[in-house]
Amino acid sequence: MRIGLVVGAAAVALAGAVSGAAAKDVLAIVVKGLDNPFFEQVNLGCQKWMSENADSPYECLYTGPASSADEAGQVQVVEDLLNRPDVKAIAISPSNAPAMANMIRRVSPSIPVMTIDADFIESDRDLRTTYLGTDxxxxxxxxxxxxxxxxxxxxxxxxxxxxxxxxxxxxxxxxxxxxxxxxxxxxxxxxxxxxxxxxxxxxxxxxxxxxxxxxxxxxxxxxxxxxxxxxxxxxxxxxxxxxxxxxxxxxxxxxxxxxxxxxxxxxxxxxxxxxxxxxxxxxxQRPFEMGYRAPTVMIQLVDGETLNDVIFTGLDECTADNFDTCVAQ
Missing domain, CATH: 3.40.50.2300 (Response regulator)
Incomplete structure (x- = not known):
């Protein structure tokens, strides 16, 4: 696992968000934990979007708690981001969906909140604008x-x-x-x-x-x-x-x-x-696609566009008979 790359990328994005005159507004992706290689693919998608949108007034920030087991830490990461004036939208993959929803309900953020990869439970889905990820x-x-x-x-x-x-x-x-x-x-x-x-x-x-x-x-x-x-x-x-x-x-x-x-x-x-x-x-699943599409979806939400309640990213089925060709490119 290239955890150093993930943490480093998040740090670079954070530094860019608070640096001088060139500072950009932030579109944040908060995953369950930086120790999970699945989410590194989300990060790589986020970074690909950054490389293709260098002139955008926004940047994609990938972050989360160091450990996927730190549910309370993830809630705190999100709350801290919601208190930052440069964060204009946030996409969350909640580890503990009810706990994250309770915090969102308490804070009542003014910026768009969406879920990615993992959704809130059904009774809390009024708290997010859309879900991007797997069915x-x-x-x-x-x-x-x-x-x-x-x-x-x-x-x-x-x-x-x-x-x-x-x-x-x-x-x-x-x-x-x-x-x-x-x-x-x-x-x-x-x-x-x-x-x-x-x-x-x-x-x-x-x-x-x-x-x-x-x-x-x-x-x-x-x-x-x-x-x-x-x-x-x-x-x-x-x-x-x-x-x-x-x-x-x-x-x-x-x-x-x-x-x-x-x-x-x-x-x-x-x-x-x-x-x-x-x-x-x-x-x-298609985590790279989730990370790549999330900034565009967040910009649409910031701009006031109405999106579908769920945006599915598709699935790949791999067996011994098709493993050379089964994964979507």
């Missing part, structure tokens, strides 16, 4: 479809989730459970539709790579006959060496498709894992 429910649906194709007779499954209060992760879990459970509002798979969630799951990573890999190892050890493991987000795969070691213990079962792994996202180390047979399907 997360559909993402869960596609994960379920891949598993059902690979394991049509059903079995036992473990879901690995992120932060308990992350709306995007919960939407993916809902899409997965409803699709594979054959109903609406399925809280837990109980075997009635052929699939059963094991007692130890779901597990929550709090977006921590090391914890995600440890959880996988523990689940595999305690459940040697597990039929499927679903990484609703790609956390474990963001640590490729640890992920390889964890999947080594079940590699024979993966090769035989006796156990299936379906995972979210398609970053380079994840595609390497797919090619190596350490997962069977990857359903990928």
């Amino acid at each position: 997360n429910f559909l993402m869960g649906v596609l994960m379920a479809r891949h598993l059902m194709e690979l394991k049509p007779d059903g079995g036992t499954v473990c879901l690995q989730l992120g932060n308990v209060a992350a709306d995007n992760i919960n939407a993916r879990a809902a899409g997965f459970r409803d699709t594979i459970g054959g109903g609406e509002g399925v809280d837990r798979l109980d075997g009635s539709a052929g699939w059963t969630e094991i007692d130890a799951c779901p597990v929550f990573t709090n977006d921590q790579i090391d914890l995600a890999n440890q959880q996988m190892q523990d689940v595999f050890t305690a459940n040697p006959d597990l039929d499927a493991f679903i990484l609703v987000g790609g956390w474990a795969q963001f640590g490729p060496q640890a992920y390889a070691q964890v999947t080594d213990q079940v590699k024979d079962r993966l090769d035989a498709k006796d156990m299936i792994i379906v995972a979210g996202d398609t970053l380079p180390p994840q595609m390497d894992a797919l090619k190596a047979g350490r997962s069977h399907a990857q359903v990928g």
Whole structure:
């Protein structure tokens, strides 16, 4: 992970925002944590927009707490930005959606607030002007479809989730459970539709790579006959060496498709894992596109334009059959 690059880019943007006569107004993107390589792609999109819009009166500021586990820190970062006169709009990927919404409601900012990557819960969506990012429910649906194709007779499954209060992760879990459970509002798979969630799951990573890999190892050890493991987000795969070691213990079962792994996202180390047979399907978001489009959307909001309530950025479905061509360019 090139964390130094991410932090450095944010620092450069911040310095530019407060420097002398050439100071520009700020369009801020606040992610869950600078330690997550998924969000580095958002940063690269933000920087690409900057390079193509050097004459714009605005600049794109990418920032967030150092750790994805620091939910309170992210809320404080956003509140501090809302108190800055040079910040003209803000796009937030909330780790703890209710906590972030409570702060926004209390502060009642005068500038446009939008969400990116992760949304507020439904009852708080009046607080933001639009959402730019993945159709997360559909993402869960596609994960379920891949598993059902690979394991049509059903079995036992473990879901690995992120932060308990992350709306995007919960939407993916809902899409997965409803699709594979054959109903609406399925809280837990109980075997009635052929699939059963094991007692130890779901597990929550709090977006921590090391914890995600440890959880996988523990689940595999305690459940040697597990039929499927679903990484609703790609956390474990963001640590490729640890992920390889964890999947080594079940590699024979993966090769035989006796156990299936379906995972979210398609970053380079994840595609390497797919090619190596350490997962069977990857359903990928488009974080670079989110970061690239966000400044333009924020400018439209500043200018008073009315936009759609949601702006979806699409998904990529990657398998062993198409991994060379599946990711959108």
